[in-house]
Amino acid sequence: PLGKISNKKWNILNEDMPMPIMVLKNDEFNHNLTTFAEYLKQHNLSISPHGKTTMSPQLFSKQLEAGAWGITAGAINQIQVMYRYGVKKILLANQLLGKSHLKTIAHLINNDKDFSFYCFVDSIEQFQNIKSNLENITLINPINLLPEIGASNGRTGIRSKENFLELVNEISNDKSNNLNFAGISSYEGIAAVAMKGSQAVHNFCTFMEEIISDISPNQFSHLKELIITAGGSTHFDIIGERFSKLDLSIPVRVLLRSGCYITHDHGPYLKALKSAEEDKNRQWDRVLQPALEIWSYVQSIPEKNLAFLTMGKRDVPYDAGLPKPLKRFRPGKGFLDIGTAEIFSTNDQHAFVKLTDNHGWKVGDMICSGISHPCTAFDKWKFIPVVDSEYNVTDGVLTFF
Numbered sequence: 001p002l003g004k005i006s007n008k009k010w011n012i013l014n015e016d017m018p019m020p021i022m023v024l025k026n027d028e029f030n031h032n033l034t035t036f037a038e039y040l041k042q043h044n045l046s047i048s049p050h051g052k053t054t055m056s057p058q059l060f061s062k063q064l065e066a067g068a069w070g071i072t073a074g075a076i077n078q079i080q081v082m083y084r085y086g087v088k089k090i091l092l093a094n095q096l097l098g099k100s101h102l103k104t105i106a107h108l109i110n111n112d113k114d115f116s117f118y119c120f121v122d123s124i125e126q127f128q129n130i131k132s133n134l135e136n137i138t139l140i141n142p143i144n145l146l147p148e149i150g151a152s153n154g155r156t157g158i159r160s161k162e163n164f165l166e167l168v169n170e171i172s173n174d175k176s177n178n179l180n181f182a183g184i185s186s187y188e189g190i191a192a193v194a195m196k197g198s199q200a201v202h203n204f205c206t207f208m209e210e211i212i213s214d215i216s217p218n219q220f221s222h223l224k225e226l227i228i229t230a231g232g233s234t235h236f237d238i239i240g241e242r243f244s245k246l247d248l249s250i251p252v253r254v255l256l257r258s259g260c261y262i263t264h265d266h267g268p269y270l271k272a273l274k275s276a277e278e279d280k281n282r283q284w285d286r287v288l289q290p291a292l293e294i295w296s297y298v299q300s301i302p303e304k305n306l307a308f309l310t311m312g313k314r315d316v317p318y319d320a321g322l323p324k325p326l327k328r329f330r331p332g333k334g335f336l337d338i339g340t341a342e343i344f345s346t347n348d349q350h351a352f353v354k355l356t357d358n359h360g361w362k363v364g365d366m367i368c369s370g371i372s373h374p375c376t377a378f379d380k381w382k383f384i385p386v387v388d389s390e391y392n393v394t395d396g397v398l399t400f401f
Helices: 002-008 026-042 057-065 076-084 099-110 124-133 161-172 188-195 198-213 236-243 268-278
Strands: 021-025 071-073 089-095 116-121 143-149 179-181 183-186 226-230 252-256 292-303 306-309 324-330 334-336 341-346 351-355 366-370 383-387 393-398
Touching (some): 026 383, 057 071, 057 076, 116 124, 124 179, 143 161, 143 226, 161 179, 161 198, 198 236
Parallel strands (some): 021 383, 143 183, 226 252
Antiparallel strands (some): 021 292, 292 366, 324 334
């Protein structure tokens, strides 16, 4: 059992576990959990962290215990895992449609009065698809719909104010009691990519505010609060700053969906939040700590400045940058200087490392690397050991992708 794993006295540096192996550093994880919870409390924000990042019920529980409003999913199978392991409030940050999917959600709702479900909708066609698939079903609690605002050249989401308001009217006029207009959704990260930078996020927020201001108060007067959900893992502070100032006729819950904050990384998220921290116009003034590392062996040094590690695409994320070598450990000797080393390519089971002259690396050395994208790191591991500062294995985390 996972609860007794510490009794094994395993230690990564003692080579007690096969490599490559990804580890979750307990102190750094808890630091991130606490740091983000304090940030949310300070700015009166809520979070429904994106569960697709970890797909680990153990970590969902820790996030909920730290005050998370609910957990966000990206697909029906993720919802089923979350519900099975006790998550009672789930936000599908995606378009819900299709007979099988609607039957699944209806079954969950009608078999548990305490279950609350929210999802995105971005067209009248999708709304009609939901309605038609619920035509002969009466729900004990409604599906809460969050019309999605999208960015030009971005991903999903409505592009114009007129189409958005038309959809809100359509939802509000529904008489079935199966569907409820609950708020507004979006994802500012797409705007940042499509239009480049934090100013693009501000511009997109202005567009969202213009749309929200034109929604008739009568269309949300039945609500205790209006949900406005956005906020990925790089520009969440801008979302919090902009929408926490909204003055509507009912309270507004600004609901972030950041998923990567609990483990952070040594790649794009480290860079993005460092930039936010240094920008005096941003509200982010805290430091998250990378909590994931991947350990592998030096398996071959066939050329003077070329080494290979026993890890590859099956083990590490590579969609947003390659792993970064951080530490070198030689069994029987201890930690040694890592030198200047760069992973420049990966195959299925190999990582290519460029080394400088006089690097000192030897076959059998253990290399610790930082990862570049938590969302595509967790999905490669069904079991992840949790380690303390001395790399003793104190617990384990299971994932369900």
